[in-house]
Structures are given as C-alpha cells and as structure tokens.
Amino acid sequence: MKKILAIGGSNSKTSINKTLASHIALQITSAEVTTLDWGNLILPLYSKELEKEFGIPDAVSVFKKQIEDTDAIVLSVAENNGNVTAAFKNLWDWTSRLDPKVWMNKPLFLAATSPSDRGGMSALAITKNLMLHYGGNVIVDFSLPSFSDNFKEGTLANQEKAQELKEKIEVFSKSM
Secondary structure, X not given: OXXXXXXXXXXXXXXXXXXXXXXXXXXXXXXXXEEOOHHHOOOOOOOHHHHHHHOOOHHHHHHHHXXXXXXXXXXXXXXXXXXXXXXXXXXXXXXXXXXXXXXXXXXXXEEEEOXXXXXXXXXXXXXXXXXXXXXXXXXXXXEEOOXXXXXXXXXXXXXXXXXHHHHHHHHHHHHO
C-alpha cells in the first residue's frame, strides 16, 4: 500500500489547509495517509548563526524522514499577506539546510485554500515555483476559494470544485 503524507502549510491547530490536505489525501483509497503534526515542529526562526551555534534541530531530521518514508505528498499551503506562512517558510529553510532536494521526485499534489475568494492562489503559485526549482514533482495543483462557503460537513459543497478536485485526484493517483 502506498503512503501519503498530508501537510497543511500552517501551524494553526485549526488550519483549514490541514483540513483540505487531509481531505484530499483520504480520497485516495489505495493509500495509507499520515497527516503532519505541527506540534512536533517547534523550530527557532532560521539563521546561519543559530545553525552554526546549535546545528539543525532534531525536528527537521524527523520531518525529512517523514518525507523520505512516503510515496507521495499532499501539501495545502496557507496564505498570509499574499505569501506562504512564516511557519512553513521557516520549516522549508531549515529543511533545505539539511537537504535542498528533500522534495526531489516525490509526486506532489499542491493545494491551497483561504477564507477569501482567491483561495490562497498567491501562496500556491509561490510554492509551486519553489517546488519546481528544488526538484519537486508537481503533478497537479488545486485552489479552493472561500473555504467556509465551499467546504461543509467534511466535503466540498461547490459541485464544480468537487468535480475539478475529483479529476485532479484521479490524475495524481495514477502518478503514484
């Protein structure tokens, strides 16, 4: 059975992106899904000085191993002020110091959602660009606007977006 790591790109305990990432990953019935627990990723803000003085935090190695031990990744990035969250960027910075190509060749389903009608599209575009630059194998991407209007009772209420997501999940499933 294939293993999927679902990552919500926010350290919020009530992250709508964690909800979306888990929802997407769980639609792939032929896979075992693990959802990243941000509670295990308490990291200082990256700096070369901290790295030199204390080394790379153990949590980063644990995160890297989670990526290595999975067959595919569903990542739904949250957006703050038109960018990825500081928590996700910080995790990316620390992880890239350990292994800049940690995402290399992993099939990636990139997603984003937000309370607004843009659905985290800016953060999604930034992440997609980064993934491609660092060797990530982006298979599909998906943006869900107005999360609270379009995601109700554990499912997509917007039928057009539900159909789009179903099609993208099928493409992603075939790539694993």
